[in-house]
Amino acid sequence: MKEITRQVPAAAGLGSGLAKVPESTEVDLDLRLESVVEGVYVSGTVRVDVAAECARCLEPVAWEQTADIEELFVYPPQDAHGHVTAEVDDEDDDAPPSIEGDLIDLEATVRDAVVLTLPIAPTCREDCSGLCTMCGARLDDDPGHSHETTDPRWAALGALLDEEKDD
Ligand SMILES: [Zn+2]
Ligand SMILES: [Zn+2]
Known part of the structure; x- marks a missing residue:
């Protein structure tokens, strides 16, 4: 088990509707990487700065958002010699994400986690x-x-x- 913290720039197009994470702003990752039989289990939190517009009055609203991450990254299929036997099918949305070489690509995981926590209709105050x-x-x-x-x-x-x- 490994604990890591990373600061990375936000990818383009992160967010949904009226709430967005401005590109290149700091994304804080606080993660645990656990070695399991099938691969590496990643859990922890991601913190981003959200810039949004009030859905009622269009005033800018900004806040700090945290989201939980939980994802199993699997080893690609290998033969007895450790050679990868099949290409990973990225098109299959149901397949768990896989480890590519020695790397884990967290972008899609972070994107999904953040977008899920963002409000569909953000407001500048509850009773705007x-x-x-x-x-x-x-x-x-x-x-x-x-x-x-x-x-x-x-x-x-x-x-x-x-x-x-x-x-
Ligand atoms: Zn009027
Ligand atoms: Zn408002």
Whole structure:
């Protein structure tokens, strides 16, 4: 068993929807690598900086996100002499990831773990009021915000009153 910590730059396109991990920002990995019969079992945590937009008012929101990692990386099939006997099929999503030579590629594992923890609709605060549907103003910045409007159903009545006045 080995414990490792690593700081690596975030890969491009990490995140989902309105919440993203900016490319090249620091990703902290705090991992345990355990040798098991089938390969190496990797567990631990990943920490990233998330930059998002509030789904209601579009204000930028940023926070630190941690996600748990648990993944078994298997040895590729080998013959009795230790020669790899079959190419690993990367297209098969159900197959466990494999160890390539002496390397474990954590990118897909980190990506999956981080994306799973990100909110689909991040908000700047729990009770964000969002934007005015009339003018797009941010309602939390202007609590008394309203517009003088006439309900279209009353418009005809208003016209009648105007006619009466003219008479
Ligand atoms: Zn908001
Ligand atoms: Zn408005």
